[in-house]
Amino acid sequence: MNLVALGLGAAAGAGVASALMGLLVPRPARAAAVGLGSAVTGAAGVLAGIAAMTGQTWSMAAPELLPIAGVFLEVDALGGLFLAVAGAVAAVAAIYGIGYSRHHADGRAPQAVLPLFVLTLLIVPIAASVGTFLVCWELMALTSLLLVLTEHRRRAQVGEAGRWYAIMTHLGFMAILIGLLVFTAQAADDTFPALRAAAATLSPAVAGLVFLMILVGFGSKAGVLPLHAWLPRAHPEAPSHVSALMSAAMVNAGVYGIVRVGFDLLGGGARWWWLVVLLLGALSAVYGILQAAMSTDVKRLLGYSTTENMGLVLVGVGASGLFASAGNTVLAALAMAAALLHVCNHAAFKTLLFLAAGSVLHATGSRDLDALGGLRRGMPATTAAFGLGALAASALPPGTAFVSEWLLLQSLIQGLPNAGIATSIVLPVAVAAVALTAGLAVATFVKAFGVGFLARPRSDAAANAAESPATMLAGMGLAGVACVALALVPGLALPLIGRVAGGIAGTQTAPATGALTIELAEVTGTLSPFLLTVALLAAAVLVVVALRVAAARPRRQEARLWDCGAGPMSARMEYTATSFAEPLQRVFDNVVQPVQDVDVTHYQESRYLVQAVEYRRQIPDRIERRFYEPVLLAVARWGRAGRRLATGSVHRYLGYGFYTLCALLIALVVMR
Amino acid sequence: MVLSLWRKIRRTGRVAEPAPPPPDAAAGPAVAELAGSVQIRHVDAGSCNGCEVEIGSAFGPVYDAERYGARLVAAPRHADALLVTGPVTRNMAVALRRTYEATPEPKVVVAVGDCARDCGVFAGSYGVAGAVRDVVPVDVEISGCPPRPEAIVAALRSLTGR
Known part of the structure; x- marks a missing residue:
């Protein structure tokens, strides 16, 4: 019995x-029906994906289904991984969406489009021909885009x-289209096996062009610099469960595309490709988290954090390509496993964070x-969820991201001894970038959690906040369980991911083994997140108990908080989030270049008496200003x-047509 | 920069006046517990800043009150003694009371200057709530408008006992 076929069939049926x-069910039951249906779609996708990762394959060819191109699907281990991740995110987000969309997005259009979006997310990683892939990509x-625009009547920013999203994503699509068509022109037909066969005959220049084009296209989908501008705009404005889907599942499609075309179809390629990928990844990671640290809008912060995490993934992918081009397949598999594990981890904690923010x-x-x-008092469950997500997102030991970033650092450091000149310059820079990113991520998420959820409410709305409905809590709970599982026992997922990575890098050796304690192959390195967490917990309990015992000796006194005698505080x-980030902003003043403006108004009677002080601070996206505005x-x-050419005169337009035709005919005659 | 500072220090040497003989009697029961080290929080309850200038001078290099174990600190939570100047204005009455409450036991209150003792020239003013002893219990009083640094140092030495 082929579980892949079963899962995909179930997903397609449930999705449609x-x-x-979504179109037919009346409003009261619509959100619940669509949410449950989409959750089933996602769960079926997970089933198919995991089955594919364990070694089952399945393919389908229907040349007559789509005009000219036909539909070709094939599930392999790499596609299965992305299929499983997208399915898991979709299942969780859909359950959450039942409660969430009742107030925000239970119109007919968004509810009918949501399952279709989930379905395209599932089909993109299993498309096996250029035509099928591009159609699915465009549908995705x-x-x-339709889901992002759900609330456009309520807010103008949407x-x-x-x-922004429509234009950027279509520019990216065009780049992918050009790249894949140039590739297809050299192959027998547009199916992936034919492309694989043609890759060996490609000249380095054509292969490089193809890779650069698809890097631009897929990079823009993954939110990599400098094509990230849409991401912190579109992700926050979408309804939150859609934000989670986009930020945790859709951006992965960009990584999938780079890995699929770069490693699988083009078969590795030159060293400079992967140097470019690695540098872009490192830049995106540092710049993304820096902007996130400055951000005061919680969903925008999470959007920038997505850019950061995709940057980290691309650092892994780039390092893997470098090692593979140097012939070190085991290390390549290790770096790829780190990147793919980070894709999974990021999907888990970003889903959780976006759902909690929603x-x-x-x-x-x-x-x-x-x-x-x-918010801690009114919304304890949401606070716990966001706290768990923040811990998972900052690369500290009990966190989820820690494991994959540790693997990534291990692969980068182990790659140093056997590197060429360019590589031995780039790898330490990458290590530094990953480390800086990890540090800034801690500051960012301490800010987001501490300022947003702890202390005292800064507005009436925050003071009167009440906990969300049960379905939303259930969605957050599932994402939280995934985070904890990936953080404590990454050994559950790592063998499967290692197999996928080994398949990509072309080695049989599993890059990392062990259930509780991860042991790396061929390089010395072990890590046991579970024991580490147990030790941390034990230490924390010990400190608390010791403090209790020590503090119990003298009688405890209740005293008024010292408020400089002025009070109440x-x-x-x-x-605030702004003031918390201020020291960081000062340190990175040259990079972020904030615009500050202090306006002091005096009384007319005396210059010494201040009437009002107005302070404005803005941190514009610098790349956006330097790169986009001129364009x-x-x-x-x-x-x-x-516009001067198009005056509205019909005669003129007819003239254009006539002269163009004449010029074309003359050109044909001359060139014959 | 640092070198010139060191040179200045070497050339100037000690400018502190020779220490007068130590005080005979301690000021109160709390003093024994303080054991020669008194951390002081200064509270300006409405002073004209004359007393502040003299306090600054008492802790400056010439009178150098710190060599007798007295030290100014930045919060009442860290303090053993309060050094209150000025008549207690209505704005500062609550703040002074809270500062007193925030100071851990054993604590000592020193009223510095004539205003702190009996409101000085501001007595009867509409903005004045009273002398320091009308708001919090006072242990030591220093007279003078403003008191000379020697007087302040002497009063602080009666607290430290050194």
Whole structure:
């Protein structure tokens, strides 16, 4: 019995059925029906994905289904991994969406599109021909765009975010299209096996062009610098369960594309490809987390953190390519396993964080950290969920990201001794970038959790926040369980991921083994996250008990908090997200280049009496300003110039057609 | 920069005046518990800043009150003694009381200057709540408007006993 076929069949059936239910079921039951249906779709995807990772394969060819191109599907281990991750995120987000969309997005269109989006997320990693892949890719972009625009009537920013997303994602699509078509032109047909066969005959220049084009396209989907601009705009404006789907599942498609085309179809390629990937990844990681650290909008912060994590994944992918091109397949498999494990980990904690942020948005109507605080009392479960997610996202020992970042650092450090000049310069830089990113991530998530959930509420909405409905809590609970499992016993997932990575890098040796204690192959390195966590917990308990015992000796006294005699202390005296990030902003002043403006108004009677002080601070995305604004200006100028050609005169347009035709005919005659 | 500082220190030498003989009697029962080290929180309850200048001078290099074990600290939670100056204005009455409550036992209150003792020239003013002893219990009083640094140092030595 082929579990892959069973899972995919179930997913397709459930997905289409839920889309129909979204259209037909009346409003009261619509969210529940679609949510359950989408959850089944996702779960079936997980089943198929895990079956594929354990070695089952399945393929389908239906040349007549889609005109000209046909539909070809094939599930292998790599596709299975991304299939499983997307399915798991979709299942959790869909359950959460039942409660969430009742107030935010239970219209007919968003509910019908959600299962379709889930379905395209599942099909993209198993498409086995260029035509099928591009159609699914475009459907994924369109359905997610529709979901981003769900709340466009309520907030004007949604429309703008949607425009950015639509344009950027289609530019990326064009780059992928060009790259894959140039590739296909050298092959017998557009199926992946034919491309694989043709890869050996490609000239290095053509292969390099193909790789650069697909890197641009897939990089823009993964939110990698400098094509990240849409991500911190579109992800926050979407409904939160859609944000989770996009940020935890859809961006992975970009990584999948780079790995699939770069390693599988093109068969590795030159060293400089992977140096570019690694450097882009390192830059994205540092820049993404820096912007996240400065951000005060919690969902925007999470969006930038996605850029950071995709950057880390690409560091792993790039390192893997470097090692593979140097012939060290075991190390390549280790770096790839680290990258793929980080994909899984990121999916788990980013889902949890976005769902918790959505729960806060649901309860308070605000995403602004400076207006939140004190949510611990009203929303204990959401606070626990966000705290767990924040711990998982910062690369500290009991956290989820720690394991994969440890693996990544191990592979980078172990790669140093047998490297060429370029590699031996780049690898230490990458190690430093990963370490800096890890440190900034801790600061970022301490800020997000401490300012957003602890201390006192800074607004009435935060003070009156109440816990979210049960389905939302269930979604967060599932994501939390996944985070804890990946953090404590990564040995559950690592053998499967190691097999996938080994398959990509072309080695039989599993890069990492062991259930409780991870042991690396061929390099010395062991890590036991479970024992580490137990030791940490034991130490924490010991300290608490010791403190209790020590503090119990003198009688405890209740005393008024020292407030400089002025009191009572108000929420205005607390650290805000802005003030917490201020020291960091000062350190990285040259990089982030904040715009600050202090305006002091005096009384007319005396210059010594201040009437009002106005302080404005803005941290614009610097890359956006330097890179996008000139391009946008040039496009606008080009458009104005083009308008002179189109005056609205029909005669003129007919003339254009006539002269173009004549010029074409003359050119044909001359060139014959 | 650092070198020139060292040179300045070497060239100047000690400028502190020779220490007068130690005090005979301690100021109160709390003093024995303080055992020669008194951390002091200064509270300006409405002073004209004349007393502040003299306190600054008492802790400066010439009178150098720190050599007798007295030290200024930044919060009442760290303090053994409060050094209160000025008549207690209505704005500062609650703050002074809270500062007193925030100071751990055993604690000593020193009222510095005539204003702190009996409101000085501000007595009867609409903004004045009273002398320091009307708001918190006072252990030591220093008279003068403003008191000379020697007087402040002498009073502090009666607390440290050194």
